[in-house]
Amino acid sequence: MKKKILISDIAKDLGVSVTTVSFILNGKAKEKRISDGLTKRVLDHVQKVGYKPNELAKSLRTGKTKIIGLVIEDISNPFFANIARLIEAKAYSQGYRIIYCSTDNQPDKTIELIQLFRDRHVDGYIITPSEGVRDTIESLLNSQLPLVLFDRYIPGLECNYVVSDNMRGAYDATAHLAQQGYKRIALVTLYSSQTQMRDRMNGYMRAIDTYKLQPYVKKVNLGDEEQATVNDFQSFLEDQQPDAVFFATNYLAITGLKAIQQHHMPFPAVVSYDDHTLFKLFAPTITAVSQPIEAIADELINILLNQLDGRVKAPKQVVLPSELIIRESSQVQISSTAS
Amino acid sequence: MKKKILISDIAKDLGVSVTTVSFILNGKAKEKRISDGLTKRVLDHVQKVGYKPNELAKSLRTGKTKIIGLVIEDISNPFFANIARLIEAKAYSQGYRIIYCSTDNQPDKTIELIQLFRDRHVDGYIITPSEGVRDTIESLLNSQLPLVLFDRYIPGLECNYVVSDNMRGAYDATAHLAQQGYKRIALVTLYSSQTQMRDRMNGYMRAIDTYKLQPYVKKVNLGDEEQATVNDFQSFLEDQQPDAVFFATNYLAITGLKAIQQHHMPFPAVVSYDDHTLFKLFAPTITAVSQPIEAIADELINILLNQLDGRVKAPKQVVLPSELIIRESSQVQISSTAS
DNA sequence: CTGAAAGCGCTAACAG
DNA sequence: CTGTTAGCGCTTTCAG
Numbered sequence: 243m244k245k246k247i248l249i250s251d252i253a254k255d256l257g258v259s260v261t262t263v264s265f266i267l268n269g270k271a272k273e274k275r276i277s278d279g280l281t282k283r284v285l286d287h288v289q290k291v292g293y294k295p296n297e298l299a300k301s302l303r304t305g306k307t308k309i310i311g312l313v314i315e316d317i318s319n320p321f322f323a324n325i326a327r328l329i330e331a332k333a334y335s336q337g338y339r340i341i342y343c344s345t346d347n348q349p350d351k352t353i354e355l356i357q358l359f360r361d362r363h364v365d366g367y368i369i370t371p372s373e374g375v376r377d378t379i380e381s382l383l384n385s386q387l388p389l390v391l392f393d394r395y396i397p398g399l400e401c402n403y404v405v406s407d408n409m410r411g412a413y414d415a416t417a418h419l420a421q422q423g424y425k426r427i428a429l430v431t432l433y434s435s436q437t438q439m440r441d442r443m444n445g446y447m448r449a450i451d452t453y454k455l456q457p458y459v460k461k462v463n464l465g466d467e468e469q470a471t472v473n474d475f476q477s478f479l480e481d482q483q484p485d486a487v488f489f490a491t492n493y494l495a496i497t498g499l500k501a502i503q504q505h506h507m508p509f510p511a512v513v514s515y516d517d518h519t520l521f522k523l524f525a526p527t528i529t530a531v532s533q534p535i536e537a538i539a540d541e542l543i544n545i546l547l548n549q550l551d552g553r554v555k556a557p558k559q560v561v562l563p564s565e566l567i568i569r570e571s572s573q574v575q576i577s578s579t580a581s
Numbered sequence: 582m583k584k585k586i587l588i589s590d591i592a593k594d595l596g597v598s599v600t601t602v603s604f605i606l607n608g609k610a611k612e613k614r615i616s617d618g619l620t621k622r623v624l625d626h627v628q629k630v631g632y633k634p635n636e637l638a639k640s641l642r643t644g645k646t647k648i649i650g651l652v653i654e655d656i657s658n659p660f661f662a663n664i665a666r667l668i669e670a671k672a673y674s675q676g677y678r679i680i681y682c683s684t685d686n687q688p689d690k691t692i693e694l695i696q697l698f699r700d701r702h703v704d705g706y707i708i709t710p711s712e713g714v715r716d717t718i719e720s721l722l723n724s725q726l727p728l729v730l731f732d733r734y735i736p737g738l739e740c741n742y743v744v745s746d747n748m749r750g751a752y753d754a755t756a757h758l759a760q761q762g763y764k765r766i767a768l769v770t771l772y773s774s775q776t777q778m779r780d781r782m783n784g785y786m787r788a789i790d791t792y793k794l795q796p797y798v799k800k801v802n803l804g805d806e807e808q809a810t811v812n813d814f815q816s817f818l819e820d821q822q823p824d825a826v827f828f829a830t831n832y833l834a835i836t837g838l839k840a841i842q843q844h845h846m847p848f849p850a851v852v853s854y855d856d857h858t859l860f861k862l863f864a865p866t867i868t869a870v871s872q873p874i875e876a877i878a879d880e881l882i883n884i885l886l887n888q889l890d891g892r893v894k895a896p897k898q899v900v901l902p903s904e905l906i907i908r909e910s911s912q913v914q915i916s917s918t919a920s
Numbered sequence: 921c922t923g924a925a926a927g928c929g930c931t932a933a934c935a936g
Numbered sequence: 937c938t939g940t941t942a943g944c945g946c947t948t949t950c951a952g
Contacts, residue, residue, distance in 0.1 A: 248945065259923045264947060275921055297700045298646070299945035302637045302928050309680070318666040320659065327657040330683060339697065341648070341680040344669060358678065361636045499862050520857070523838050525864035587929065598939045603931060614937055638929035641944050 247293045256287055263288075267295065301363065310546065311359035312342035313352060313369040315393070319493065321516050321533070322370070325392075328539030329368065336547055338365070347434075347464060349374035356382065366546045371396055373436055388549035390542055394438040395559070402549075404541045404560045408438050408515075411531040411564035412445025412488070415513045418529070419486040419572055420453035424511055428458035428484035430475070430494050442490045442515055458482045468497060475501035485510050486572070492516035495528065512571040515564075526570035534562050586632045595626055602627075606634065640702065649885065650698035651681035652691060652708040654732070660831065660855050660872070661709070664731075667878030668707065675886055677704070686773075686803060688713035695721065705885045710735055712775055727888035729881055733777040734898070741888075743880045743899045747777050747854075750870040750903035751784025751827070754852045757868070758825040758911055759792035763850055767797035767823035769814070769833050781829045781854055797821045807836055814840035824849050825911070831855035834867065851910040854903075865909035873901050 249267075253260040263284055265274045271281040301307045310333055314322045330340050341364060345352040352372045356379075359367065366388035371379060376396050382389050383401060395403040419427045429446045432439055443459075450457045460478045462471050475498055479487075487510050489495035495514035502509060514521065514530045521528035541560045548555055588606075592599040602623055604613045610620040640646045649672055653661045669679050680703060684691040691711045695718075698706065705727035710718060715735050721728050722740060734742040758766045768785045771778055782798075789796045799817045801810050814837055818826075826849050828834035834853030841848060853860065853869045860867035880899045887894055 249947095250945085260946080261924085261948075262922060265922095268947080277921075280921085294696075294700050296641075296702070296945050298637060298641045298702055299928090300947080302635075302641050302930095302944085303946050303948085305928080307637070316666070317656065317669070318659070318662045320657070320662075323657045323659075323662045327655070327683060330656070330681075334682065339680060339682070339701070341678060342669075343673065343678065344666060357633075361633050362678070363635070363637055496858060496862070503862060518859070519835060520859040520863075523835070523842060523863070524859075588931095589929085599930080600932075600940085601938060604938095607931080616937075619937085635929050638944090639931080641946095642929080642931050644944080 247291055249293070249295065252284070252288055252291065252293050255291075256284060258284070305363065307363050307365055308338050309341050309362070309364045310338050310366045310368060311356075311362075311364035312340050313355050313359070313367065314342060314344055315347050315370045315372070316344045317342060318344075320518060321492065321535070324535050325539050325542075328536060329543050332539065332543040336543075338547075338550075345370070345372055347372045353378045360387075366390075366550050368392065368542055368546060370394065371436075373434070388546055390545045390549075392538060392542055394436045397437060400557050402545050402558050404538050404545070404562070405438065406533040406538065406562050406564045408441035408564070409445040409448070411515060411533075411566070412442040412490070413449045414445075414564075414566045415488050415515065415529075415531050416446045416449030417452065418566060418568065419488065419511055419513060420449060420455060422486075422511065422572060424486035425455060426458060426482070426484045427455060427486045427488060428460060428478075428482060428510075429488050429490065430460045430462070430478075430498055431490035432464050432494070433461050434464070439490060446488060458484050462494070468500075471497050472501040472504060476505050476507075479505075479507055479510070487512055489514045492518045492521075492530070495530075499524075499528075509571075511573070513566075517567060522569060524571070529569045529572035530567050532565045532567050534564065537562050586630055588632070588634060591623070591627055591630065591632050594630075595623060597623070644702065646702050646704055647677050648680050648701070648703045649677050649705045649707060650695075650701075650703035651679050652694050652698070652706065653681060653683055654686050654709045654711070655683045656681060657683075658832065659857060660874070663874050664878050664881075667875060668882050671878065671882040675882075677889075684709070684711055686711045692717045699726075705729075705889050707731065707881055707885060709733065710775075712773070727885055729884045729888075731877060731881055733775045736776060739896050741884050741897050743877050743884070743901065744777065745872040745877065745901050745903045747780035747903070748784040748787070750854060750872075750905070751781040751829070752788045753784075753903075753905045754827050754854065754868075754870050755785045755788030756791065757905060757907065758827065758850055758852060759788060759794060761825075761850065761911060763825035764794060765797060765821065765823045766794060766825045766827060767799060767817075767821060767849075768827050768829065769799045769801070769817075769837055770829035771803050771833070772800050773803070778829060785827060797823050801833070807839075810836050811840040811843060815844050815846075818844075818846055818849070826851055828853045831857045831860075831869070834869075838863075838867075850912070852905075856906060861908060863910070868908045868911035869906050870903045871906050872903050876901050 249260050249263055253263045265271060266276060266281050266284045317323055317326060333340055343355045345355060349372050352375050369391050370393045371391050379396060391401060391403040395405060416427060431443060462474055489498050492514050512528055514528055517530040517532035521530050545558050588599050588602055592602045604610060605615060605620050605623045656662055656665060672679055682694045684694060688711050691714050708730050709732045710730055718735060729741040731743045734744060755766060770782060801813055828837050831853050851867055853867055856869040856871035860869050884897050
């Protein structure tokens with residue numbers, strides 16, 4: 243069961259040179275005009291003795307690792323986990339593996355992780371950039387490393403990315419609430435000037451303008467303890483008495499729902515950016531802006547693979563539409579506590 | 582920005598030998614009696630020019646990759662994603678990276694993935710074994726590779742594992758339902774003879790015996806399309822008219838809840854094995870058997886690190902208690918459709 | 921078609 | 937304390 247067979251062993255076994263074996267193993271038999279008979283003989287023997295080339299040596303020699311580095315905000319967030327899952331499947335079918343780390347959206351950690359992947363010579367990068375990593379990304383770009391950002395991008399940086407149409411999604415969500423007759427529509431978002439948050443804010447504001455409403459914005463810290471955030475929400479709800487709340491991410495929505503339920507306050511209308519498996523099971527079911535997860539994953543991996551194949555392309559920047567899935571939580575009229 | 586600096590470059594720069602530099606870089610300065618002055622000089626210079634050793638070459642040379650292979654059923658399942666998250670953090674702090682793949686619980690894929698990791702010379706393995714992978718695991722064991730299984734184990738195989746006390750958890754859940762006065766308590770589980778499923782079944786049956794009830798068991802296929810499973814559930818519910826249902830996994834519970842809601846049937850009592858962030862927000866809130874995720878992750882990584890450190894240990898088999906979190910869904914008395 | 925041989929960059933005997 | 941050097945296992949010129 244020892245895996246000690248070397249390419250030289252199999253060359254010796256068959257009385258041929260390692261070069262020949264190497265060529266055959268790397269599919270260059272035809273190109274190098276090696277006879278079909280020999281090719282088959284080698285392949286059969288390799289199969290029989292179960293020889294597996296040492297990928298490490300291969301990588302050292304070729305500079306290719308066949309590994310993609312996935313630098314993601316948080317793998318335990320269903321949105322990211324689902325994307326990771328889809329990317330993994332695609333990558334796998336192309337012979338690439340995934341190595342990943344979660345950044346918690348902390349710049350230091352993100353920078354360190356990217357460096358780590360770089361030390362490990364991953365072939366390509368898929369990254370959700372946190373704030374303050376522009377230099378690091380630029381350095382990757384300068385080194386011509388295949389790279390694609392997602393969920394958010396870095397303004398002004400010529401770079402592949404795949405994001406959803408956050409502005410439009412947020413506009414649609416807010417407009418929908420306005421059309422339902424809600425007057426005090428609040429936005430709950432993060433302290434963050436990343437593009438996805440900024441765009442959701444802008445979409446919200448545009449709808450507020452369109453419908454001539456007043457904005458009510460609550461910002462919270464991503465890192466805070468959940469119960470603190472819950473309390474924070476509750477005082478916001480009490481102070482501002484919104485009759486509808488648009489949450490800028492699904493974990494904000496979840497925390498918000500906790501706040502609402504724990505306090506047994508009148509249930510405001512609710513819309514979440516990002517859907518969640520269970521939102522359709524809630525009572526009431528939760529209206530959500532659903533990002534096209536599959537399309538995002540597809541674009542990501544395609545862009546990256548194209549780069550990896552050396553088809554050097556101009557930066558590709560993809561903005562995919564989100565879909566507003568209207569459920570009960572934005573239609574219940576029981577709670578118009580509007581002034 | 583080119584990262585082309587070699588260890589020989591820095592040796593040359595400083596007029597010392599590569600050995601010296603290598604020793605210093607690997608923390609063997611003291612051991613090799615290299616002067617503090619020189620050590621500092623080297624370290625400073627390395628810092629200054631930003632030299633990073635090529636990890637690939639290092640790995641090829643030492644046989645260590647500092648990578649842990651995580652072979653998991655499905656990274657998009659919150660239970661696994663959360664464990665992955667915790668493992669990642671621990672591993673990271675010890676200088677290990679994670680490389681992962683999802684198996685969908687398919688034997689072929691699992692075997693292939695393990696082989697892949699092996700080719701890549703990962704230093705250790707954390708695996709949720711699917712059925713039919715005994716030989717592969719044994720081969721890993723024979724090769725003395727650090728390895729720990731979790732969520733389920735392979736009966737009769739002397740091997741590290743970390744699981745929760747599935748039997749007890751299932752017993753507690755079922756007993757709780759019985760104590761609440763439910764008479765027709767159904768178990769919804771998978772077609773699977775893996776240990777975790779088998780033990781949950783056994784726990785259920787023991788409670789059924791204890792309380793002298795009749796068992797009602799529904800098995801479904803993991804791979805089926807969700808809507809098919811939903812329909813399947815519905816006919817089961819109609820046929821058997823259980824007044825309580827114990828779901829053997831949280832995704833079964835979620836699918837089950839969909840079935841119940843879509844059909845607007847009387848809401849039976851519900852308990853889920855595995856908790857879920859949103860279960861406490863449901864109406865009714867969902868009673869669940871909660872696995873000690875942090876403890877599981879801790880044990881996993883500790884066992885693995887101990888092995889990686891060469892502290893060869895006798896196989897360690899850890900069974901952690903689960904906790905029954907009683908919420909509304911197992912107490913609502915509105916729907917005792919008991920015969 | 922095939923073989924010899926030069927590395928990829930680093931570690932660690934071994935010999936000063 | 938330090939330098940020389942032999943590989944780790946594989947790919948890939950460059951000559952046959």
